[in-house]
Amino acid sequence: MAATLRDVARLAGxxxxxxxxxxxxxxxxxxxxxxxxxxxxxxxxxxPNKAARGLITGRTGNLGLVLPDLGNPFFPSVVKGVQARARAADVAVFVADTDEDVAAEMGLIRALAQQVDGLVLCSPRAEGDDLKAIAADTTVVLLNRLVDDLPAVVFDHEDGMRQAVAHLAALGHRRIAWVGGPAASWSSDQRGQGLSQASADHGVELIEVGHFPPHYDGGMAAADQVVATGATAVIAYNDLVAIGLLARLHARGIAVPERISVVGIDDIAMAAMARPALTTIRLPKEQAGRLAVELLLTLLDSPATTPERRTLQGDLMVRASTAEPPR
Amino acid sequence: MAATLRDVARLAGxxxxxxxxxxxxxxxxxxxxxxxxxxxxxxxxxxPNKAARGLITGRTGNLGLVLPDLGNPFFPSVVKGVQARARAADVAVFVADTDEDVAAEMGLIRALAQQVDGLVLCSPRAEGDDLKAIAADTTVVLLNRLVDDLPAVVFDHEDGMRQAVAHLAALGHRRIAWVGGPAASWSSDQRGQGLSQASADHGVELIEVGHFPPHYDGGMAAADQVVATGATAVIAYNDLVAIGLLARLHARGIAVPERISVVGIDDIAMAAMARPALTTIRLPKEQAGRLAVELLLTLLDSPATTPERRTLQGDLMVRASTAEPPR
DNA sequence: GCCGAGTGTGCAATCGGTTGCAAGCTGCTG
DNA sequence: CAGCAGCTTGCAACCGATTGCACACTCGGC
Incomplete structure (x- = not known):
């Protein structure tokens, strides 16, 4: 059907x-x-037929993106960034959603690996060693995860948590709860550590209420435990969890921010739409996606390059869900 | 690096x-x-190396999915369905987001077309003739769009609108506003038509307030016009628009559902989280994605098959945003 | 008028598989 | 025991590109 090199050759003599x-x-x-x-x-x-070209050059002109759950608006934003940059380089993107299934994750990664020039692994839950194994024979850029010195784009969670704590401390809060995400989540870990540090620095008491699924229901589930801690403010693993908290607190008649302040992380579109509008740390999601592809393309062009790591800052968006603690 | 057929042959003798x-x-x-x-x-x-196999068999084992905007939670759901079914068939999926850009759409479609066995085009905005041209040399399944007799998976919008109107009419509403989506949107068109029909059948007055961008801001923008119509209920193009309406109505101090009832379409996760929880038409999004791939695979296996069309029903989810009109 | 350098082109191998055709072997029939 | 069918297997062509190498030709210098 499509014209081949031979056809062109014949026509051009x-x-x-x-x-x-x-x-x-x-x-x-x-x-x-x-x-x-x-x-x-x-x-x-x-x-030109990409498959044929890829066969001889070893380059497919494709790239893969693996992420935990498209249902969390954080990830579609990343996808957009990845696609934007990839498109500019005339590269197509395979997208694979692992459904937060750690077991399926490695399988998907391996399946994609052999079909692409490089992979962007966004918030992978797999073990560091497994990821290193993959990186050994495929070009990989991690996004929102750090494993030794594999190339990566990460957010400065420590700084973000510092901003959040500073904000709450300034409002007068002295007892803050932390609702963590999945135990296998690197970013949850980072955020937790950043929080300990920042709380210590501000002389604020930090209470960890454990690990919860990274979505609305997780927040619903966490809310009552948060209330039981007696904290006057709570920081959630991400906006979805924060919005779940908001919902459950509302259902129990606990006023936000009057009785308790709530802070999210990510700044997904929904955060500004929540009632009350959610105070959150805005992460540059699309930029992270673009940057990850940028790194990947550089690495592919000159594999000798030392793997790079880029850290992106988040910004505190103060909205209506935080205020002074009750007296 | 990876083992080839030759390596296996040598080892096995x-x-x-x-x-x-x-x-x-x-x-x-x-x-x-x-x-x-x-x-x-x-x-x-x-x-086996897919590129090499594809070269000789003419099948890449890949499939493409093109959609308008991953930022609208409707689409990630579809992606999940598509991926689930594709994965079961051991097929990888290219995803392309057109950013609601009609001009870019055809370009992306064509770029993907030559790299895949078939395409799922979800809510494409392009002209019917252009889509037919694509379908002429690539296997294509439309999702949420109908063009002549191209294979397609669609939602029964007419029936959905009938359910919505029946619900509102039963509550006593006599004057309903309709906030349409993009002018190029087939589903907006269908829904509008379904509404006219259903309103006529129920002796209800329908007021169309025009076309709006299919997201939150569109709803914000439409709200005041809706109020000006004096309608006691409004049906929005989709949940995102409905949630925008909710926000603007709240800001203006217009109580929902006391002063005005609001109905959305899609039932994205956010709908149930909205305040008040949104009454909406639930569309089986993932199922639609799975079905589209199902159709595509069938078509690829036996191109002789007559193109099929599948219609999926939506269900009215009654929540807190609808009630009797004010007296 | 010959040689060397430089330019432009073609031949043929190659990437990693699939598949039509033919050949070798076994075992059965007549 | 010849002959034939049927089962296994290998040879080699092919898919559509890329690329190292060699050949042909031009042009300038001596």
């Missing part, structure tokens, strides 16, 4: 090698021939 | 053709050899 060169290494061919080839290619609507 | 057959047409080879080949393949961790 040259060999296939000349056509190939005329199109990809124009300097090597005579301007006149080059023009003839080009017009032949145009008139046939020729597009 | 047979020719490459035998290996190929042992793995894909097991009946053709002697059970003993087959076992030897299999264990050799296993021990080498052999996985």
């Amino acid at each position: 040259v060999s296939t090698s000349t056509v190939s060169r005329a199109l990809s290494l124009p300097d090597l061919v005579n301007p006149a021939t080059r023009a003839r080839v080009r017009s032949a290619a145009d008139s046939l609507g020729y597009e | 047979v020719s490459t053709s035998t290996v190929s057959r042992a793995l894909s047409l097991p009946d053709l080879v002697n059970p003993a050899t087959r076992a030897r080949v299999r264990s050799a393949a296993d021990s080498l961790g052999y996985e």
Whole structure:
């Protein structure tokens, strides 16, 4: 159906090698021939077959993105960033959603690995060693996860938590609860550590109420435990959890922010729409996606490059869910 | 790096053709050899190279999904359905987000088309003729769009609107506003038509307040116009728009559902979390995604099959945003 | 008029599989 | 025991590109 190199060659009256060169290494061919080839290619609507090219060059021109759950709006934002940058480089993107299934994750990663030039692994839950194994034979960039010195794009969680605690401490809170995410989540870990540090610095008491699923229901489930701690403010693993907290607190008639302040992380679109509008740490999600692809492309072009790590800052968005603690 | 057919052949002491057959047409080879080949393949961790296979068979084992905006939670749900079914068939999925950009859409579709066996086009905004042109040389399944007799999975919008109107009419509403989506949206069109019909049947007055962007801000923008119509109930193009309406109405101090009832469409997760929880038409999004892939795979297996069309019913989810009109 | 450098092109191998065809072997029939 | 069918297996062509190498030709210098 589609025109092949041979068709173009025949039409232009040259060999296939000349056509190939005329199109990809124009300097090597005579301007006149080059023009003839080009017009032949145009008139046939020729597009090189990626599979065939990939076979010989070893480059597929594709890239893969693996993430835990598209149902969490954080991830679609990342996808958008990844796609934007990939498109600019004329690269197509495979997307795989693991459904937060740690077991399925490695399988999906491996399946994709052999079909792409490189992978962006967003918030992977797998063991560091497994990820290193993958990175050993595929170019990989981690996003929102750090494993030794694998190339990665991460958010400065420590700084983000410092901003959140500073904000709450300034309002007068002295007892803050932390609702953690999945136990296997690197970012939950980071945030927890950042919080301990920041709380200590501000002389604020931090109470960890444990690990919860990273979505609305997790927040619903955590709310009552949070209330039981007697904390006057709570920081949630992410916005979805924070919104779940909001819902359950509302249902119990506990006023936010009058009785308790709530802080989320991510700043998904829904955060601003929540009632009360959610105070949260805005993470540059799309930018992270773009940057991850950027790193990946650089690495692919010059594999010698030392793996790079980029850290992105988040910004505290103060909205209506935080206020002074009750007296 | 990765093991090839040749490596397996050498290890098993047979020719490459035998290996190929042992793995894909097991009946053709002697059970003993087959076992030897299999264990050799296993021990080498052999996985056939998709590009190479695709070159000769003409099948890539990949499929593409094009959709308008991952930022709208409706679409990630569809993606999940598509991936679930594709994964079961051991097929990888390219995902492309057009950012609601009609111009970019066709470009993306064409770029993907030459790299996949088939495409699922979800809510495409392109002209019917352009879509038919694509379908002429690629296997295509439409989702939430109908163009002549191209294979498609659609929702029964007419029925959904009937349920919504019946619900509102039963509550006593006599004047209903309709906030349409993008002008290029087939589903917006369908819903509008379904509404006219249903309103007529129920002797209810329908007021169309025009076309709005299919998200939160669209709803914010539409709210005041809705109020100005004097309607006691409003049906929005989708849940995102409905939630925008809710926000603006709240800001203006117009009580929902006391002063005005609000109905959404889709039943995205956010709908149940809204305050008040949103009455909406639940569309089986994941199922639609699965079904679209199902159709696509069938079509690919036997291109002779007459293109099929599947219609899925939505269900009215009555929540807190609808009530009797003010007296 | 010959040689060397430089340019432009084609030949053929290659990537990793699949598949039509033919050949070797076994075992059965007549 | 010849002959034939049926089962296994290997050879080699092929899919559509890329690329190292060699050949042909031009041009300038001596």
